[in-house]
Amino acid sequence: MTDLSRKKKKGVGVHPIIPVTPDETQGDLVFMTSHKQSPGLVNLNIYATGVTQQEIEQNKQRWKRKGIEPFKGHPQLITELAPHFRRLYGASPASSVRTLSTHLAWWWRLLDRCRDTAPVRSVEDLNDIHYATYRLSPCPSGNAALFFRLVALAREERGLSPLYWTALRIPSKDSELVKLDDVKRIYHWLKRPAFATLEKYQSDPSALPTKHEVVALFTMFLLNTGWNPQVAIDVDISICSEDGVPSCIIPHPQTNTHSIILSHKARARNSLQSAFSNNKRKLSPHNILLVLLKQTAPLRDRIRENITILRQLAREQQITATENHKLTKQIAENQALLRSPWIYRLRTYFSSAYNSANEKNAIWDISRISNATNVKYNASGTGQHAIPILRFAAKDINRHLAPGTKDVAEDISLSDLRDAFISWRYQQSGYSWLDAMLAAGHGNIESLRAYLNKKQHKAFSQHEFVRVGEQLWTTITEVPVLDMRGALPTVIAAKVAGVSDDQIQRWREGKDRTYVGMGCADIANPPKHISPNHKKGSLCRIQRCTLCPENAILFKDSYIHLAKRIAELRYLRAEMPAISWIESDFQEELENTGAALRTYDEAIVAHSIGEWETAIAEGRHRPVTMEGSYA
Structure with a gap:
């Protein structure tokens, strides 16, 4: 049974609460949050008094902003829940606490619907009628989990039996992913005001930044880091070293031309977020922060x-x-x-x-950019009639497009830039979940699912499934002609990768094999992470194929040379310093090669590895060191 007293939401603290309240007689209904960066006053009195339609009409702006509809007050119920609400969320940012408090309004309206059949004064009056009403038209799971947790704590405090209510999980809808071409167009559009801002500061070092200038640089910063808007907003440049560099910028451990930018993600328990910056580029995150630090x-x-x-x-x-x-x-x-900044x-x-x-x-x-809604722009440079900068950019781009060119989506938001960044890394890495997780700064795969739950990614998976099926049946019908009955899985994998029948036949004859006895789907264009210094038009000279899953193809007899590579790696591990081994990618290659060999007969593989190890020990074979150099 689910323990409803467990914490379900991210980014909530249990730090000591500021003890002073504006009016001590109001107790926990009015309190000051103790968040260091964003404290604020939280008032829960509305849930004790209720709110009428007349009050909403008289103050439309306030209630429209909160999304409140009329409901009756429940003074005893909110008095019982408020201490636990304050204890759980009193150390969170004031804006977050106020948003969480508005979730209670949905439950107050639910209690109004049940007023005739199951009236409620206290938590002890809650029963299955209220839970059944919730299940008929559920609210978002986070909203339900908040209320259930408060009720569980309040009932436990009074010695009442638990209700064992659980929040229904409402499946999220597939969302559209912003097109990479649209992001590229917006990026090039943003470069104009961003470069103009830098040129202005260079010609007038005493110029104070305006909102439009900061908005342009902030959006460029987001595009280059792939961060959430709030993570970028929370970058701290108040503490600087002796040379004037903020503590949020640390040098790259391997090169002077790059640096690492640091921030924290409040919604993920203040977890550390990092992004790489190429310092040679004028609009890199590193240079944007230094320029703004100087100008402000x-x-x-x-x-x-x-x-x-x-x-x-x-x-x-x-x-x-x-x-x-x-x-x-x-x-x-x-x-x-x-x-x-x-x-x-x-x-x-x-x-x-x-x-x-x-x-x-x-x-x-x-003033400052304090949230994503502040990132607005207009042509006049004033604050009047400003719209979100990405929408402004899209409208301006679309006005100048050639006839017949598809428009840039005008409903793109700042968070879409992060989705696009993660998805781009996901695609560039050959749909690697690990690489996408690193790009997102997540600590586990589960947090990444929401970002990859896109129609385009699902369409890609369906397309790949259809391609494999088509090649499977095509190959089966051609097997008598090509005589490939013993190599059916390899042939299908090669055809899905777009390899020609002639090349497949050459592989089967033992030709065009790589150093580790495998085939390569695109040996003239190895990935950057395999061969960063590859010369265009030449063949891959690294050939560490088990580190290149996007191009590597196994054959029935590949185990012979894979066993050779296992023996070489074991020899290198024994000969080189432990720290050098750890800092290299030899361990990853050893694990990947071992995984590939598990598809073959264990006894045959062990015998082959033993033969290669003997050859190395007797000097008949010299291991090739390929980490960081050409073979």
């Missing part, structure tokens, strides 16, 4: 002044708890500005002056 220096000096003033006000004795919370929030907001000046920067009556202007004359 005057703004950061102003922010430090704001923080000093606010801290002085916070130390005053005669302020209410509400004022204290307000100052705490403002200090946190200014500290977030100081950490962020994505800050820019507003029009009020030079006209506003700090005083007690105008403190808001003094704080907000500097």
